[in-house]
Amino acid sequence: MAVEDKQIAYRIYLVAFTIFLMAIAIAVKLTNIQWVEGDYYRKLAKERTVRNFVIPANKGNIYSADGSLLATSIPNYVIRFDAVAPKDKAFKKFIKPLSDSLSVLLGKPSGNFESELRHGRATKNRYLLVARDLSFTQYMKIKSFPLFNLGANKGGIITEQKTVREHPIGKIAERTIGYERNTPDGLPDGKGIEWAFRKYLNGKDGKILKQKIAKGQWKPIRDVNEVDPQDGYDVISTIDVYIQDIAHHALLKQLELFDANHGCVVVMETKTGQIKAISNLGKDIDGSYYETTNYAIAESHEPGSTYKLADLMTLLEDKKIDTSAVFDTHGGTVIYSGKKVRDSHEGGYGKISLARGFEVSSNTVMVQAVYNNYKNNPAQFVNHLDRYGLNKPLGLPIQGEGRPYIPQPSNKNWSNISLPWMAFGYGVSITPLQTLTFYNSVANDGVMVKPQFVSEIKEWNKTIKKYNTIVMNPKVCSQGTVLKLKAVLENVVKKGTGSKLYSAAFSMAGKTGTAQANYGKNGGSEKHYISSFVGYFPADVPKYSCIVVVHEPNTSKNNYYGADVAGPVFKRIAQKIFTDAFSTNEIKNLNKKNAKQEQNYSNYYAKGHGNQNVIPNLKGMPGMDAVALLGNLGIKVKIIGVGKVKMQSIQPGQNSNKNTIITLELS
Numbered sequence: 256m257a258v259e260d261k262q263i264a265y266r267i268y269l270v271a272f273t274i275f276l277m278a279i280a281i282a283v284k285l286t287n288i289q290w291v292e293g294d295y296y297r298k299l300a301k302e303r304t305v306r307n308f309v310i311p312a313n314k315g316n317i318y319s320a321d322g323s324l325l326a327t328s329i330p331n332y333v334i335r336f337d338a339v340a341p342k343d344k345a346f347k348k349f350i351k352p353l354s355d356s357l358s359v360l361l362g363k364p365s366g367n368f369e370s371e372l373r374h375g376r377a378t379k380n381r382y383l384l385v386a387r388d389l390s391f392t393q394y395m396k397i398k399s400f401p402l403f404n405l406g407a408n409k410g411g412i413i414t415e416q417k418t419v420r421e422h423p424i425g426k427i428a429e430r431t432i433g434y435e436r437n438t439p440d441g442l443p444d445g446k447g448i449e450w451a452f453r454k455y456l457n458g459k460d461g462k463i464l465k466q467k468i469a470k471g472q473w474k475p476i477r478d479v480n481e482v483d484p485q486d487g488y489d490v491i492s493t494i495d496v497y498i499q500d501i502a503h504h505a506l507l508k509q510l511e512l513f514d515a516n517h518g519c520v521v522v523m524e525t526k527t528g529q530i531k532a533i534s535n536l537g538k539d540i541d542g543s544y545y546e547t548t549n550y551a552i553a554e555s556h557e558p559g560s561t562y563k564l565a566d567l568m569t570l571l572e573d574k575k576i577d578t579s580a581v582f583d584t585h586g587g588t589v590i591y592s593g594k595k596v597r598d599s600h601e602g603g604y605g606k607i608s609l610a611r612g613f614e615v616s617s618n619t620v621m622v623q624a625v626y627n628n629y630k631n632n633p634a635q636f637v638n639h640l641d642r643y644g645l646n647k648p649l650g651l652p653i654q655g656e657g658r659p660y661i662p663q664p665s666n667k668n669w670s671n672i673s674l675p676w677m678a679f680g681y682g683v684s685i686t687p688l689q690t691l692t693f694y695n696s697v698a699n700d701g702v703m704v705k706p707q708f709v710s711e712i713k714e715w716n717k718t719i720k721k722y723n724t725i726v727m728n729p730k731v732c733s734q735g736t737v738l739k740l741k742a743v744l745e746n747v748v749k750k751g752t753g754s755k756l757y758s759a760a761f762s763m764a765g766k767t768g769t770a771q772a773n774y775g776k777n778g779g780s781e782k783h784y785i786s787s788f789v790g791y792f793p794a795d796v797p798k799y800s801c802i803v804v805v806h807e808p809n810t811s812k813n814n815y816y817g818a819d820v821a822g823p824v825f826k827r828i829a830q831k832i833f834t835d836a837f838s839t840n841e842i843k844n845l846n847k848k849n850a851k852q853e854q855n856y857s858n859y860y861a862k863g864h865g866n867q868n869v870i871p872n873l874k875g876m877p878g879m880d881a882v883a884l885l886g887n888l889g890i891k892v893k894i895i896g897v898g899k900v901k902m903q904s905i906q907p908g909q910n911s912n913k914n915t916i917i918t919l920e921l922s
Contacts, residue, residue: 765790
């Protein structure tokens with residue numbers, strides 16, 4: 256018995272000692288938590304119950320030059336249903352009218368909605384998808400539907416809002432307007448204005464401090480924000496929606512007509528460099544065309560004959576030759592280092608001047624002119640091209656600009672055919688926008704201006720930043736050279752390769768281009784054509800310059816030349832701008848008085864304001880004037896015939912009253 260009591264005592268001591276050790280451990284831990292790790296746990300507790308929430312800033316809009324909305328942010332809503340939240344009585348009462356209302360708004364059978372909602376209720380789904388991609392108007396209607404109008408706790412409605420970027424004018428100029436973040440295909444050339452000017456558009460997000468309460472809900476701790484959001488600024492682009500629409504549809508029509516692979520068109524304001532329209536269309540696998548790549552900015556390729564303007568400018572600037580110099584086209588073929596240079600016209604053009612050679616786009620004439628004058632010093636020729644800025648990108652704010660390429664005599668890839676090949680636009684590479692910038696400098700009397708896509712940044716009506724015209728080269732060439740270049744460019748349309756485009760109604764100047772691409776690959780089996788036209792209008796006082804480039808037109812009809820494929824797009828744009836634009840002509844001598852009109856008015860006034868009770872002399876007066884005059888006197892009129900008053904039933908000077916009826920016989 257004593258032994259048993261002793262064992263019990265040991266056990267009691269052991270338990271007591273264990274409890275004592277645990278108490279010490281707890282005391283140590285509490286002390287550690289309170290004093291050693293107290294700051295850490297207090298911070299952790301605060302982070303789990305108090306948190307800064309982001310208040311998204313409203314993103315700025317992008318507008319066209321004429322005030323049209325090109326890109327804007329709109330709210331987009333998703334509606335879900337907490338099927339557990341409503342009470343049984345409310346759910347049974349409102350499930351049918353809710354389903355009927357959803358059916359009318361969203362266009363699905365009411366039975367489908369009712370079945371989904373009941374299944375969600377049965378499976379206790381607290382996050383059942385009801386509808387997505389709703390507008391604000393649709394969201395407000397759904398909020399008012401039976402059951403949902405009871406709110407989140409009693410009706411089970413869950414609303415999720417996000418902001419999406421929309422282009423109100425659709426797909427037109429989509430690549431240049433750009434995307435909010437990365438492009439769908441990941442290409443840099445699609446980021447456009449959205450990406451280039453994001454620091455102005457995005458604004459700055461705000462912050463609000465909230466505390467966690469019951470059921471995972473968060474409420475603001477204070478009535479004011481920690482950091483107020485700053486809305487983004489609006490960006491005013493240079494694009495004119497009217498001109499953009501003309502350019503887009505003119506290009507689309509021609510691409511469809513020639514079943515081409517892709518193409519682009521750019522319209523630039525001559526003096527300022529502002530881009531008024533830019534369209535880039537590529538063919539999808541289903542044969543339709545849409546904005547795939549910003550070809551005008553990103554695609555650097557051999558330009559072909561449009562490059563000949565650089566030849567002529569250089570020859571004239573160096574005074575190597577004049578436009579009247581005569582060349583033999585040698586039957587349409589000349590040979591350099593065993594390589595043939597051919598004219599598109601079979602048999603050549605005989606002996607023609609340099610100016611005429613440019614107008615008909617003779618390869619043999621332009622190559623001879625360049626090679627004969629620079630073969631001993633090709634660097635002199637190439638240095639001019641470099642000074643024109645044709646060897647470097649334009650430095651646009653929009654990402655993805657293609658890099659030009661001009662062979663340099665000092666490079667190892669320079670060969671005996673480099674110089675003659677450059678003379679008719681081969682062996683070099685340049686983007687359409689770079690070509691347009693060069694031609695625009697001629698239209699602008701030798702002043703090269705940088706292409707510009709944005710004119711200003713605004714906060715409501717306040718201008719934050721204005722983008723003025725940037726002069727890249729104040730004098731590309733002398734004024735004398737400019738005048739000669741303008742003359743031959745105008746003659747290209749009047750009597751050269753672009754003569755089919757000529758119109759006496761409005762003047763144009765420019766150059767056609769037809770380049771072969773991939774002519775050296777797989778024995779030429781992948782060869783295709785690039786058709787282009789670049790120039791300006793009106794020819795005498797240029798207001799706009801324009802380039803059109805069409806890649807891989809269908810050659811089955813043997814019609815792939817720049818004048819036939821790209822030229823009509825250029826003409827259509829110029830024609831529409833000329834004929835559809837509002838007239839701003841001043842009407843002179845508007846206030847000049849006509850003696851005969853003044854006399855007729857005086858006579859009419861005298862008759863109408865004489866004795867109100869006396870019949871006036873109406874003979875010779877137009878019938879409509881006589882009726883109006885007698886009506887003002889309160890006299891009833893009967894008319895016989897048309898024209899002027901020949902006879903009146905009551906003679907002039909007789910008295911009249913309101914019951915008087917007069918018959919007028921008109922001649």
